[in-house]
Amino acid sequence: MAGAIFRLAAAIAVVYLIYQGAGIAYDYGYRIFTEPAVSVGEGRIVTVSVTEEMSPLDIGKLFESRGLVRDAKLFALQYYFSEYVKDVGPGTFELSTAMDAEEMMAAMVVNSEEGEDGTAGE
Secondary structure, three states, X not given: XXXXXXXXXXXXXXXXXXHHHHHHHHHHHHHHXXXXXXXXXXOOEEEEEEOOOOOHHHHXXXXXXXXXXXXXXXXHHHHHXXXXXXXXXXXXXXXXXXXXXXXXXXXXXXXXXXXXOOOOOX
16 A cells, blocks of 8 residues: 555656646747847847857856846857857957847857958947
């Protein structure tokens, strides 16, 4: 009898953990494509410098520390799922807290005609 109760409790715990994990995964997946900007209206302009050595997660951490995004890991995922994954390059950029992640990545696209400094935040 005790074994059956233990198995039932273990099954309930597993179902609960799966349910919680699925909820977290869904929320994160949903936010990848729908996360709004940090602020509404005009926002605040922030100048950031991105180097060649920085990974998307490093960029996300920089942006999170400067108040441009809420979640560095979410920004890295948004980067990998964006159309700008091969176009974003190093440079100094002026970004706004009113921009969402896709708008920030669009502002960070570096064209070969722009020169070596990569200034694309216009």
